[in-house]
Amino acid sequence: MVDSTSTQPVADYLPPTVPPDNHGHTTASWTSMIGIMLGSLITAVGLVVATPWLSWVGLAVVLIAVVVGGVMRAMGYGQAPARKS
Numbered sequence: 001m002v003d004s005t006s007t008q009p010v011a012d013y014l015p016p017t018v019p020p021d022n023h024g025h026t027t028a029s030w031t032s033m034i035g036i037m038l039g040s041l042i043t044a045v046g047l048v049v050a051t052p053w054l055s056w057v058g059l060a061v062v063l064i065a066v067v068v069g070g071v072m073r074a075m076g077y078g079q080a081p082a083r084k085s
Contacts, residue, residue, distance in 0.1 A: 028069050028078035035065020
């Protein structure tokens, strides 16, 4: 009886890989998000206890976190800009 299976190895072909993308897992993004979440919490507490100045402090924390994240990205702690093909 003849074996009908091939003895040659079968090669699996994969599509080309996509460029590396870390979905924001950088120091700059984590710093920004922690600051934004903290500022949102402060703002929410200020709204619940009806303290306007605390709400404004929370908003200031959010704005500062956004600026700090942008500065950290410019310093090289964020994701590199997308490459043009």
